[in-house]
Amino acid sequence: MGKSIFFVTLISIIGRQLPSFLLLFLSAQGLAAGLGSYPHLVVADSLSSPRNGVRVTYLGTNGYQFEFKGHALLVDPYFSRVDLLSVALGSRIQPNTERINDGLRHLATKADAILVTHGHFDHLMDVPAVMAKTRARLIASASSVDLAKRAGALSGEAVKPGDVRRIGPWKIRVLAATHDRLFGKVPFDRPPSQALAKAGPPQRAADWICGEPLAFLIEVNGQRIYIDSGGTLAQLPPNESGSRRMDLAILGMALPDSRARLAAALARLQPRYVLPSHQDDFFRPLSAGFQFGPLTDFPFVQRDSAQQNRSRLILLDYFRPWTLPAAVNPKSQTPNPKKD
Numbered sequence: 001m002g003k004s005i006f007f008v009t010l011i012s013i014i015g016r017q018l019p020s021f022l023l024l025f026l027s028a029q030g031l032a033a034g035l036g037s038y039p040h041l042v043v044a045d046s047l048s049s050p051r052n053g054v055r056v057t058y059l060g061t062n063g064y065q066f067e068f069k070g071h072a073l074l075v076d077p078y079f080s081r082v083d084l085l086s087v088a089l090g091s092r093i094q095p096n097t098e099r100i101n102d103g104l105r106h107l108a109t110k111a112d113a114i115l116v117t118h119g120h121f122d123h124l125m126d127v128p129a130v131m132a133k134t135r136a137r138l139i140a141s142a143s144s145v146d147l148a149k150r151a152g153a154l155s156g157e158a159v160k161p162g163d164v165r166r167i168g169p170w171k172i173r174v175l176a177a178t179h180d181r182l183f184g185k186v187p188f189d190r191p192p193s194q195a196l197a198k199a200g201p202p203q204r205a206a207d208w209i210c211g212e213p214l215a216f217l218i219e220v221n222g223q224r225i226y227i228d229s230g231g232t233l234a235q236l237p238p239n240e241s242g243s244r245r246m247d248l249a250i251l252g253m254a255l256p257d258s259r260a261r262l263a264a265a266l267a268r269l270q271p272r273y274v275l276p277s278h279q280d281d282f283f284r285p286l287s288a289g290f291q292f293g294p295l296t297d298f299p300f301v302q303r304d305s306a307q308q309n310r311s312r313l314i315l316l317d318y319f320r321p322w323t324l325p326a327a328v329n330p331k332s333q334t335p336n337p338k339k340d
């Protein structure tokens with residue numbers, strides 16, 4: 001999230017000039033780049049890819065499916081892709097069943113768990129529906145579990161930084177995180193106690209409050225994946241420079257705050273692969289294809305990643321799985337060769 005509140009604010013500033021503002025935004029969207037501008041960075045499985053590794057599928061926004069030996073794990077699955085105007089105007093929003101079903105057709109029929117980084121609608125709104133379809137359990141902050149239950153989830157497990165969960169082949173470590181600010185504030189960030197006072201189901205974008213942001217360290221197949229949804233310099237990922245390298249770092253990159261911490265985050269995680277996340281225009285339906293969001297700055301991400309020359313920068317397209325290659329020699333910390 002984040003962009004939405006930006007536009008809410010813009011719209012309130014612009015007031016009666018709303019139609020021309022929208023026109024401006026729509027024309028900017030038309031000019032936005034897709035993945036076609038970076039073909040050398042986009043990775044995907046081919047027929048010769050190994051079948052026994054950890055497979056990563058990008059679902060758009062900050063959504064992922066990880067698969068290993070017949071098990072699946074989801075993070076922030078969001079398929080409804082509510083349009084900008086509904087968010088900006090504070091209209092009622094709800095999960096789009098058809099889009100959710102279209103998205104789920106690409107995924108495993110059953111999932112072990114859904115991890116949620118925070119409560120914003122573009123991370124949590126579809127989760128009750130996805131739980132019902134995949135029989136996955138929910139692992140999220142207390143306020144996100146509360147929101148999900150009010151939106152129809154039958155269960156949910158509240159976790160906090162420091163907690164560890166072992167589910168199937170997955171070892172999941174819950175880490176502290178922060179959320180990007182916009183104009184100095186985390187969007188939709190009412191304290192949970194205040195939001196709880198209004199106990200009905202969440203109806204508008206602002207009802208899906210951020211709550212306590214989380215990051216996750218997922219260990220599977222002897223490999224380690226770090227994932228967050230963005231963040232600030234106030235809370236960096238764990239320092240891994242003294243230990244084995246992270247195999248994959250999925251870092252939210254929607255707004256300037258998360259870009260400002262990119263170099264420091266990479267220095268700590270020392271990932272073999274870095275996958276910038278949450279940088280597509282999530283107000284467009286998934287069927288319209290990947291396009292960078294108007295507030296993301298991928299050339300900046302590219303420059304900063306290039307300076308951390310031991311990490312290979314990659315991009316994933318929607319629903320095109322990629323298997324995380326095994327480290328050449330995980331113990332020796334050999335820098336990863338810049339090829340597949």
Ligand SMILES: [Zn+2]
Pocket residue numbers: 001002118120179
């Ligand atoms: Zn958010």
